[in-house]
Amino acid sequence: MREITLSQAVNEALAEEMRRDETVFIIGEDVAEAGTPFKVLSGLVEEFGTSRVVDTPIAEPGFMGIAVGAAMTGTRPVVDLMFGDFIYLIMDQLCNQAAKTHYMSGGKLNVPLVLRTNLGATRRSAAQHSQSLHALVAHIPGLKVALPSSAYEAKGLMKTAIRDDNPVVIFEDKLMYQDKAPVPEEEYLIPFGEAKVLREGSDITLIGTSSMVQVCQKAAEALEAEGIFAEVIDPRTIVPLDEATLLASAKKTSRVIVVDEGHQSFGVTGEIASRINEKAFYHLDAPVLRMGAMDVPVPFSPALEDITVPTPEGVVENARRLVRGEMIHAA
Amino acid sequence: MADAPKHNAEDYLRMYRQMVRIRTFEDNANQLYLSAKMPGLTHMYSGEEAVAVGICEALRTTDKITSTHRGHGHCVAKGAEFKEMFCELLGKEEGYCRGKGGSMHIADQSNGNLGANAIVGGSMGIATGAAFTAKLLGKDDVTVCFFGDGATAQGLWYEVMNMAALWKLPVIYACENNGYSEYTKTDEIAAGSIMARAEAFGIESHQVDGQDVLAVNALTEKLVERARKGEGPFFMELMTYRYHGHHVGDINREYYRSKDEEKDWKENRDPIIRFRSWLVAEGIASEEEVEAMNAEIKDDAKAAVDYALSAKYPDQSEVDMHVFTDVTHALA
Ligand SMILES: Cc1ncc(C[n+]2csc(CCOP(=O)(O)OP(=O)(O)O)c2C)c(N)n1
Numbered sequence: 254m255r256e257i258t259l260s261q262a263v264n265e266a267l268a269e270e271m272r273r274d275e276t277v278f279i280i281g282e283d284v285a286e287a288g289t290p291f292k293v294l295s296g297l298v299e300e301f302g303t304s305r306v307v308d309t310p311i312a313e314p315g316f317m318g319i320a321v322g323a324a325m326t327g328t329r330p331v332v333d334l335m336f337g338d339f340i341y342l343i344m345d346q347l348c349n350q351a352a353k354t355h356y357m358s359g360g361k362l363n364v365p366l367v368l369r370t371n372l373g374a375t376r377r378s379a380a381q382h383s384q385s386l387h388a389l390v391a392h393i394p395g396l397k398v399a400l401p402s403s404a405y406e407a408k409g410l411m412k413t414a415i416r417d418d419n420p421v422v423i424f425e426d427k428l429m430y431q432d433k434a435p436v437p438e439e440e441y442l443i444p445f446g447e448a449k450v451l452r453e454g455s456d457i458t459l460i461g462t463s464s465m466v467q468v469c470q471k472a473a474e475a476l477e478a479e480g481i482f483a484e485v486i487d488p489r490t491i492v493p494l495d496e497a498t499l500l501a502s503a504k505k506t507s508r509v510i511v512v513d514e515g516h517q518s519f520g521v522t523g524e525i526a527s528r529i530n531e532k533a534f535y536h537l538d539a540p541v542l543r544m545g546a547m548d549v550p551v552p553f554s555p556a557l558e559d560i561t562v563p564t565p566e567g568v569v570e571n572a573r574r575l576v577r578g579e580m581i582h583a584a
Numbered sequence: 585m586a587d588a589p590k591h592n593a594e595d596y597l598r599m600y601r602q603m604v605r606i607r608t609f610e611d612n613a614n615q616l617y618l619s620a621k622m623p624g625l626t627h628m629y630s631g632e633e634a635v636a637v638g639i640c641e642a643l644r645t646t647d648k649i650t651s652t653h654r655g656h657g658h659c660v661a662k663g664a665e666f667k668e669m670f671c672e673l674l675g676k677e678e679g680y681c682r683g684k685g686g687s688m689h690i691a692d693q694s695n696g697n698l699g700a701n702a703i704v705g706g707s708m709g710i711a712t713g714a715a716f717t718a719k720l721l722g723k724d725d726v727t728v729c730f731f732g733d734g735a736t737a738q739g740l741w742y743e744v745m746n747m748a749a750l751w752k753l754p755v756i757y758a759c760e761n762n763g764y765s766e767y768t769k770t771d772e773i774a775a776g777s778i779m780a781r782a783e784a785f786g787i788e789s790h791q792v793d794g795q796d797v798l799a800v801n802a803l804t805e806k807l808v809e810r811a812r813k814g815e816g817p818f819f820m821e822l823m824t825y826r827y828h829g830h831h832v833g834d835i836n837r838e839y840y841r842s843k844d845e846e847k848d849w850k851e852n853r854d855p856i857i858r859f860r861s862w863l864v865a866e867g868i869a870s871e872e873e874v875e876a877m878n879a880e881i882k883d884d885a886k887a888a889v890d891y892a893l894s895a896k897y898p899d900q901s902e903v904d905m906h907v908f909t910d911v912t913h914a915l916a
């Protein structure tokens with residue numbers, strides 16, 4: 254199968270959906286001629302014109318609000334938010350308006366919009382351009398949240414997101430834009446709420462999201478060399494969350510580590526760990542372990558930044574301890 | 585050059601020096617990026633020196649400024665040293681922010697710089713709040729809020745301008761109009777006139793040639809003095825130009841900006857060349873003296889770069905320090 258980059262995969266997904274449905278449009282800063290600073294959208298304005306690939310001023314709450322209104326009245330906007338960190342600027346439009354409109358109108362109004370943005374540290378971009386804030390939006394009822402972990406997922410999830418009648422937030426990992434993966438030429442969609450088991454194992458389950466899927470995969474390889482067989486699962490969407498697949502794996506291996514790049518406290522890892530505790534407690538041989546980003550603003554200095562995110566080595570070490578039973582009484 | 589206000593030779597030479605220091609700092613920063621010695625990206629201030637220097641030379645140390653993602657120039661102009669700046673740029677312990685901030689958060693806080701900011705428009709509230717403090721505590725400090733033309737699209741500005749005008753706060757909003765917001769011309773993202781935005785709140789507004797350090801300085805001195813007396817806020821639109829790309833990685837930029845245009849600004853309106861000719865013509869400095877000053881600044885920068893390159897990184901134990909003021913290690 255051909256291999257393309259995550260960036261090309263997103264570009265293809267948008268182009269295909271824009272060809273298929275003329276109500277789909279893109280709106281954001283430097284999305285047209287510049288194709289975004291990450292060049293993900295290059296070429297789209299040439300095909301679809303400036304009325305459907307719309308450059309905006311640096312006015313995030315403004316264009317997000319316009320997208321919400323446009324979505325409520327018959328279009329399907331794809332909002333481009335240059336950095337995930339800017340989500341704080343649009344919180345009212347996203348969380349008070351887009352997320353609640355369907356509910357507050359008793360099901361009469363829909364907001365079929367996609368917010369595409371990114372996450373991920375270690376680009377030496379400091380505290381305001383490095384955050385992974387998906388837990389913030391996952392907390393708000395009414396928003397779906399997708400976390401593609403490869404070019405394949407990025408394309409399939411984007412197409413599903415655009416056709417979804419709800420507001421969907423997609424966080425891409427900005428370090429992965431140039432990473433290649435096999436992506437079929439033929440059309441495919443990835444349904445929301447279906448986790449993917451990337452590797453089967455019997456000793457421990459590693460649940461990783463987005464950028465952390467690769468970390469879990471690397472850890473699993475290293476563990477296998479030591480005779481520990483790890484199962485690796487990518488939930489792909491955290492809202493909706495495919496509990497059934499996660500629980501089945503937890504029951505099978507009896508040990509689980511959840512790895513996610515958001516801050517560890519009050520985050521995605523805690524939510525998943527607690528669901529497993531609630532629903533698979535008697536099958537577990539060890540407490541479900543959370544591994545998130547350190548609870549500090551992301552520091553600029555490479556000497557500090559690199560130790561704030563989970564690494565394969567860290568996952569391996571924790572997995573070993575869980576398998577040896579060392580953490581059973583950790584309190 | 586605009587009519588010179590009453591300054592002595594020393595003031596003029598310091599202004600020149602500060603402009604050259606900014607240009608030299610940026611040339612070195614660019615080299616560090618190109619030779620892969622600097623982590624991440626940075627936004628160069630080259631070309632806009634007369635704005636930062638003309639304004640900051642009208643301020644006292646206790647006056648405050650807020651800066652932007654393109655903040656090295658403001659930082660130097662408000663009195664920062666090369667050594668701590670290069671250390672910050674390279675993420676070293678002796679940097680102004682102990683390596684935690686980097687280029688986009690660089691600031692010498694002891695000189696009243698409240699920080700560079702990676703959120704466009706993110707400092708507009710902070711600047712207005714600093715002016716609020718001055719008024720509340722009865723100080724005569726003035727705050728200058730630097731931001732770009734692109735930042736005028738941020739709604740926050742309209743909210744804080746309204747309050748600053750209602751409450752007569754001692755803040756000067758300084759819009760560095762360099763014609764571009766990232767890869768887009770200002771005309772394409774700003775409807776109507778930028779000055780009119782401030783005027784709509786009854787804020788006295790001025791447009792000035794941002795490549796003329798004397799014009800910028802003369803205007804700022806007047807406005808600062810009046811702001812100290814409670815006649816603020818004010819708005820200044822400084823017409824200027826950035827020589828490099830939006831950031832150091834923005835190399836192929838002909839799709840949004842022509843080489844001829846860049847050449848014209850660099851050759852015909854350069855703020856340093858213009859001021860240098862004026863200094864020589866007025867007999868304030870000779871060509872030789874100017875050259876000697878340039879060479880000394882170059883050496884200073886080189887020494888600071890060398891120092892920063894071999895300086896040590898912060899100890900890993902610093903990672904959870906400074907999360908809270910009253911907890912030494914947040915995760916201990
Ligand atoms: C809220 C926010 N939106 C977008 C960006 C990305 N961004 C960084 S600089 C910039 C352009 C700023 O233009 P301007 O204000 O004119 O300043 P200049 O770069 O020209 O100095 C943009 C869009 C950001 N950092 N923050």
Ligand SMILES: [Mg+2]
Pocket residue numbers: 732733734760761762763764765766
């Ligand atoms: Mg600009």
